[in-house]
Amino acid sequence: MKIELLKNKVFCCDDDKKREIHPFWLRERVNGKEFVDNKTKQRLFDPTKLENNIEIEKLKISDNFLEVTFKDGVFTKIAIKNIIKEFLINNDFKSIKKIKWDSKFKDCKYFNYEKNFFEGKLMIKALTNFYQYGFVIFRDVPTENNYLVNFANSIGSIRRTNFGEYFNVKSKPNPNDLAYTSLPLAPHTDNPYRNPVPCIQLLHCIENNVTGGYSTLVDGYTVTEELKKKIPEYYEILSKVKIRFQFIDQSVVLESLAEMIQLDKNNNFKQIRFSPRLDFVPLLEREKLELFYNARKKISELYNSDQYKIEFKLCSGDLLMIDNHRLLHGRTSYDVNEGNRFLQGCYIDYDSTEGKLNHLKRKFNL
Ligand SMILES: [Fe+2]
DSSP states (O other): OEEEEETTEEEEEOSSOEEEEOHHHHHHTOOSTTTBOTTTOOBSSOGGGSOSOOOEEEEEEETTEEEEEETTSOEEEEEHHHHHHHHHHHHOSOOSOOOOOOTTOOOOOEEEOOTTGGGSHHHHHHHHHHHHHSEEEEESOOOSTTHHHHHHHHHSOBOOBTTBSSEEESOOSSOSSGGGSSSOEEEEOSOTTSSSOOSEEEEEEEEEOSSOOOEEEEEHHHHHHHHHHHOHHHHHHHHHOOEEEEEEOSSOEEEEEEOSEEEOTTSOEEEEOOOTTSEEOOOOOHHHHHHHHHHHHHHHHHHHSTTTEEEEOOOTTOEEEEETTTEEEEEOOOOTTTOOEEEEEEEEOHHHHHHHHHHHHHHTTO
């Protein structure tokens, strides 16, 4: 991609396209110290107060900078790489490609917690790994004083829910969720009844000295792409019908209407929701419901099949970070008489990981 000038017009060109850049787009990006605050990088002027018909008086390219003089007398120099970067962001916002995986997945990397961990290059690798595979495991994370909260807030900000700032996952009397028992948990996504659904779950193992209690993960992206290929009519109904997810306890009723397979505006994978103990399909015509039930049964079989599931044991100090819009998670049962299994969990949203990754890339000039 490159920048070309022609008769006081600026063009952005790549192999097959030549697009004119609107003069106002450039005028908004003037960057002298009288126009932009150096610290916050926020504008010191309000572009909505400018006339829209801004014109260019003079143009020049020198030393990788575009020099523009506008007819209102304002002059600016803009780095060409910054202009190109904005075009690339428009074309491919999520530049880290998802890598599909199934039960044969062997590339599980562990990232050891260390001093200055949140500001170091290792965090870039860990977050990149997270965006590729939908999960990442950190090791040797301190287990004292609910350190999970500190960990989450050092990446971004905790997303508090009615379960609190964080939650303790261990069996307890009179639980309000099956998570707080020693029963096996089939693969599911968390909190599909919220709007918006928490993006990322952090699960920190404080202790796990039982023989069972393995953690399980399934890549919902892999499974739904398989379903799309093999049984498109099932994929279609699960990505079209909005169902009601519901959570009820003594103090709250949470409901959200959404598809089990949610697609983006280009009909590509966006998010899955799967929690068959709390989903309620609307009263559709009999044939449609017949198809829906068959499709839900099939996707449940796939999510629960050994073909897609990985199983591993979290040890004290391990912290698992899961993309709750892409992956399903669960656990095998355990015997409470054998010892303790104690995990702490919390949620953060994508702005946390994206913000951290962008900050570190800026810091290390990547
Ligand atoms: Fe869960």
